[in-house]
Amino acid sequence: MPPEDHLAVRAAVDLDGTFPDLLAAHGAAVFTTALRVSRQPADAEDLASETFVRAYRAMQGYAPERIRGLRLRPWLVTITLNLWRNQLRTAGRSPRSVALGAADEPATGDGGPEQAVLDHRSNGWVEACLDTLPDPQRQAVVLRHVVGLPYAEVAEAMACPVGTAKSHASRGLASLRRRLAVNDPLEGPP
């Protein structure tokens, strides 16, 4: 038995009183997931917001024992991923390709052009490369290495065995390392 989630225990007794704390506790994990799967800040906010609305409505219909047994974080992230897949399906299109302009977004500070390149490489560049990974690899890398979920929760959210989640994440990382080396703005192609 996994240890009980104290927010789930409280929510089972007082859903309305606990929900603001639940939002505060899991907002960052859900928003980060939404941002990295949708790759658009505007979509991410809607997706994260919809996640919590769906979660609340679902819990309203659950018996207290069921709420108490929830592992909130992977459960919420699962809702985010499902909502995103459904959105893609109803839109009847494959994931949109990401504008590489998104890589321009991180602040470059006042450290001059060289620092700008370094900042670019450390954040914007990684972000841009991450966005080009195939869906399962990107999701596994995001959930494990950006959001920081343990593999058990990554697997739960992706509805796959733990071993599969691990292999998606490690292939994703390897692919990122290759792309970063090839696209390195300082060193150029090998």
Next chain:
Amino acid sequence: MTTRPDLLTSLRSLRATPPEGFDEGVLTRLGLEPAGDGYVLVDGPTEPLFVAFGPEGVNHVLAARTVDGDPGRFAEAHRARFGRGLRPAPAPTGLAAALRTGKAGRLAFDLRGATEFERAVLRKALEIPPGEVRPYAWVAREIGRPRAVRAVGTALGRNPVPVLIPCHRVVRADGAIGEYVFGAPMKRALLGAEHLDVDGNEQLARTGVHFVGSDTTHAFCFPSCRHARRITDRHRVAFRTAERAVEAGYRPCADCRPGEARTA
């Protein structure tokens, strides 16, 4: 060649926080009350206090007496001032110690409702040690606004977290203890609880003594400064103004910084 930032560190730095107002937006969609601040009823140094706090720190203190000890009325006052409700919550870390020692420098405060000038005044008041008092003009001079003495008084009167941020340690230049947000008697009681000789301090000021020096160290202080209180009667020299002390060859104490400008 530069070292490549570690990939895992870069990935972790991509963690994002929801935009401002996100939580409120979700709660509004669900028809729920926004998350309120927490509050506790605590024994203050002289009487019970209601203390409210959010994730950023303590944001509101009221003497419980001013709302008849009624949490509902404290919640009303809180909502009127900050637009948020209140719920009982465990006291924040450091609150008990701050109340016990009279030093709240390490306690987190949420002063976002205050103007920049007000925050400068409050931060300065926080530096005054327990049992010591400084004139309003001292605060004004220390924050670099020597002419804003009245505005300092107004800012202290609007202190959202009295007792913890010790606006009771700021007094009138003529020596009178002066007004207090929860009534002048509480100001005297708080200073008395910090072992300041309130009557003696006022008496001294009435006789025109605003600074005291030591003829052995040739430093001069505010009379309530811990260094001034150590001077033996034999070596104690009284001054009406800082200027006269300086003329007499005394230098201002580095701790209470009585300054050299004419006093009000």
